[in-house]
Amino acid sequence: MPDPYILALTGFGILVALVAWLPMVLTRLPLSLPIVCIALGAAVFSLPQVTISPLPLDHPEIAERFTEFVVIIALMGAGLKLDRIFDWRRWSVTWRLLGVTMPLGIAAITLLLGWAQGLPWAIALLLAASLAPTDPVLAADVQVGPPKTGEEDEVRFGLTSEAGLNDGLAFPFVHLAIALAAVTAAGESWLVDWFTYRVLWEVGAGIAAGWLIGRAFGWLTFHVPASTKLAKTGDGLIALSATLVSYGLTEIMHCYGFLAVFVTALTFRASHRDHDFHREMHEITEQIERIAMMLLLLLFGGALVRGLLAPVTWTDVGVAAAILLVIRPVTGLVGLLGFGASRSEKLTLAFFGIRGVGSFYYLAYGLNRMEVGASERLWGLVGLIVLMSVLLHGLTVTPIMRALDRQQGRDPDAEDGTPPPGLQGPGAR
Numbered sequence: 001m002p003d004p005y006i007l008a009l010t011g012f013g014i015l016v017a018l019v020a021w022l023p024m025v026l027t028r029l030p031l032s033l034p035i036v037c038i039a040l041g042a043a044v045f046s047l048p049q050v051t052i053s054p055l056p057l058d059h060p061e062i063a064e065r066f067t068e069f070v071v072i073i074a075l076m077g078a079g080l081k082l083d084r085i086f087d088w089r090r091w092s093v094t095w096r097l098l099g100v101t102m103p104l105g106i107a108a109i110t111l112l113l114g115w116a117q118g119l120p121w122a123i124a125l126l127l128a129a130s131l132a133p134t135d136p137v138l139a140a141d142v143q144v145g146p147p148k149t150g151e152e153d154e155v156r157f158g159l160t161s162e163a164g165l166n167d168g169l170a171f172p173f174v175h176l177a178i179a180l181a182a183v184t185a186a187g188e189s190w191l192v193d194w195f196t197y198r199v200l201w202e203v204g205a206g207i208a209a210g211w212l213i214g215r216a217f218g219w220l221t222f223h224v225p226a227s228t229k230l231a232k233t234g235d236g237l238i239a240l241s242a243t244l245v246s247y248g249l250t251e252i253m254h255c256y257g258f259l260a261v262f263v264t265a266l267t268f269r270a271s272h273r274d275h276d277f278h279r280e281m282h283e284i285t286e287q288i289e290r291i292a293m294m295l296l297l298l299l300f301g302g303a304l305v306r307g308l309l310a311p312v313t314w315t316d317v318g319v320a321a322a323i324l325l326v327i328r329p330v331t332g333l334v335g336l337l338g339f340g341a342s343r344s345e346k347l348t349l350a351f352f353g354i355r356g357v358g359s360f361y362y363l364a365y366g367l368n369r370m371e372v373g374a375s376e377r378l379w380g381l382v383g384l385i386v387l388m389s390v391l392l393h394g395l396t397v398t399p400i401m402r403a404l405d406r407q408q409g410r411d412p413d414a415e416d417g418t419p420p421p422g423l424q425g426p427g428a429r
Contacts, residue, residue, distance in 0.1 A: 015291065015294055015295065016291065018040075018294065019287070019291050019294055022036060023290075031398070032141055032390070032393075032394030032395070032398075033290075033294070034138050034293075034297050034356075034390045034394055035390055035391065035394045037297035037298055037300075037301065038297050038298075038300055038304070038387070038390060040298055041054075041298035041299060041300060041301020041302045041304075042301040042302065042304055042305045043301075044298065044301075044302065045302030045303075045306060046305050052302075054299040054300075054302035054303045054306060055303050055306055055307070055308060055379075056303065056308075056360070056364060056379055057375055057379060060364060060367065061368070063360065064361065064364035064365055066296060067296065067357050067358075067360045067361035067364060068361050069292060070292045070293055070296055070357050071136060071167060071258065071357055071358055071361055072243055072244075072247050072257065072258065072261050073240075073243060073285055073288050073289045073292060074136040074137040074140075074293075074357075075136055075164055075167065075243075075258060075262045075265065076239055076240075076242065076243040076262075076264070076265045076285050077265075077282060077285040077286050077289055078136050078143065078160050078161075078163060078164040078262065078265070079261075079262045079263075079264070079265020079266045079268070079269060080147060080239065080265050080268065080269050080278055080281055080282045080285065081143070081144055081145065081146055081147050081160070081282050082144060082152070082157070082160060082164075082266065082269065083144070083147065083148065083149070083152050083273075084157055085270070085273070086266060086270065091161060092339065093154055093157065093158035093161075093336070093339060093341070093349070094157075094158060094161040094162055094165065096335040096336055096339060097134075097158060097162040097166070097336075097349070098162060098165055098166055098169060099335075100331070100334060100335035101328075101336075101350075101353075102132050102133065102166050102169065102331075104331040104334060104335070105132040105327055105328060105331045106125070106128045106129055106132045106170075106173055107128075108128075108327045108331065109127065109128035109131055109132060109323055109327060110124045110125050110127075110128040111124075112319060112322060112323070113127055113128065113319065116315075116319065117315070117316075117319060120181075121180065122177050122178075122180035122181040122370070123177070123181075123370075125173060125176060125177040126174060126177035126178070126181075126362075126363070126366040126367075126370070126378075127363070127381065127382065129170050129173035129176075129177060129362060130170075130358075130362035130363045130366070130382060131323060131355055131359050131382065131385060132166075132170060132173075133163070133166040133167050133169075133170045133358050133362075134159060134162050134163045134353050134355075135163060135354050135356030135357055135358045135359065136163035136164060136167060137356050137357040137358070138293075138355075138356030138389075138390065138393075139159055139163050139356070141394075141397045141398070141401070142155070142352045142354070142393075142397055142401060143159060143160040143163070144156045144157055144160050146282050146283070146286075147269070147278040147282050148274065148276075148278065148279065153345075153408060153410075154345050154349070155345050155348045155349055155352075155401075155404060158349050159349065159352055164262040164265075164266075165259070165262060167258040167259075167262075168206060168257075168259025168260075168262065169203070169259065170358075170362065171198075171202070171259075171362075172194075172198050172199045172202070174365060174366050175194060175198040176194055176198070177366060177370070178369050178370055179193075179194050179198075181370045181371070201254075202254065202255040203255075203259065204255075205250070205255035206250055206255040206256035206257070206259040206260045207259060207260070207263050209246070209249060209250045209253060209255060209260050210246055210259065210260035210264040210267065211263055211264075211267050213242070213246045213249065213260070213264045213267075214242070214246070214263060214264040214265065214266065214267025214268040214270075214271070215267055215271065217230075217241075217242045217245075217264070217268050217271075218267060218268050218270070218271025218272065219271065221271070221272075221277065222271055222272040222275060222277075223271070223272075231272075231275065231277040234277070234280060235280070236277075236280035236281040236282070236284035236285075238281060239268075239281035239282070239284055239285045240284060240285065240288065242264055242265070242268055243261055243264075243265075243285070246260050246261045246264040247260065247261050293357070296357060300360075300383070300386070300387075303383065304387065308380060309384055309387075310376070311374075311376045311377040311380040312377075312380045312384050316380070316381050316384060317384065319381070320381070320384050320385045320388050321388070323385060324355070324385065324388055324389055324392060328350065328351075328353035329350045329351055329353075330350075331350075332349055332350025332353060333346060333347075333350045336349060336350065344404060344407060345404070348400060348401075348404055351393075351400075352397070354389055354393045355385050355389040356386055356389065356390070359382055359385070359386055363379065363382050
């Protein structure tokens with residue numbers, strides 16, 4: 001047998017080649033990169049020579065930290081590529097999805113799992129908080145294009161900005177579930193501490209710290225004397241630095257790092273919105289994100305063939321279908337009531353509530369801090385929902401988005417076409 005190290009190097013080289021090549025191949029096919037990655041992972045871990053266990057229960061700390069890294073990189077990339085200027089009115093679709101759709105989704109999923117599945121309410125809430133946010137990693141196919149491309153119709157902008165902000169705003173509900181579990185176990189007081197610390201402090205401080213760090217990186221990159229500003233390096237790795245510094249400092253302060261990273265990205269972009277250096281930074285974050293995402297999904301595919309879904313029942317399948325096909329679409333449409341968009345745009349926004357890496361992270365985070373007896377079942381249910389979401393949304397994203405583009409006057413087959421002014425979003429006017 002070849003040296004495992006040499007096999008690993010060869011496999012990583014093939015992975016990097018696929019990262020660069022597959023997105024171009026899949027552009028016009030009703031197939032997504034995550035589906036291919038999961039299938040590859042399932043094939044690799046089905047080989048008898050591969051003995052490593054990729055099950056998250058076997059590596060709880062690694063599962064939490066690796067998914068955490070993938071999400072923060074995706075959040076920086078999402079923030080950098082938003083062309084639309086931050087404004088309460090121009091971002092109205094975002095506030096609707098965050099302020100109405102996500103809380104309704106968390107409540108509905110909690111009730112479904114608590115009553116229909118008979119799960120303890122703290123566990124039901126943890127799962128609901130894990131499954132309600134739209135994922136910033138796997139939702140790339142329905143997000144806006146790179147910086148300065150103008151591809152910001154309401155659907156792409158809404159799903160990108162929602163994915164950027166809801167990961168941080170789901171955290172209070174994860175901590176609420178942990179607090180409820182602690183109350184059940186020890187009867188301790190929790191409400192005041194949860195609201196003042198987990199909601200007011202961690203959300204507020206996360207936003208403020210993200211803004212300050214974004215301003216600092218923006219000044220160092222674009223506004224210091226010309227001979228020393230970071231933009232002169234032409235090195236997009238500055239975006240990775242901003243990501244890690246923002247997340248690290250805010251976590252040291254005990255506030256929400258996910259929220260801070262996205263705010264840092266928005267503030268960094270706003271410091272010199274039209275500078276070409278944003279493209280270099282976005283390209284680096286996108287490449288790192290795709291490599292990490294593909295590696296994670298290879299492991300997910302391996303976990304599937306190694307028994308991740310073994311505890312899943314037919315009732316769980318029905319629950320998963322209800323979350324993806326009923327709860328998200330209905331709560332999405334409720335949140336968009338009265339919003340000035342076409343019916344097809346609203347339906348698309350409501351439908352593409354993609355579940356993915358963020359759900360894995362929140363579940364791992366919660367289970368690593370709670371006493372839960374049936375972790376296998378919870379991982380099986382979340383794994384099933386993510387798998388169904390990857391298949392459902394991955395197979396439909398290309399035809400739906402291409403049809404929406406044609407309906408709105410954009411040629412999806414144009415090589416470098418600029419969308420009509422009406423499709424560039426209110427921020428372009």
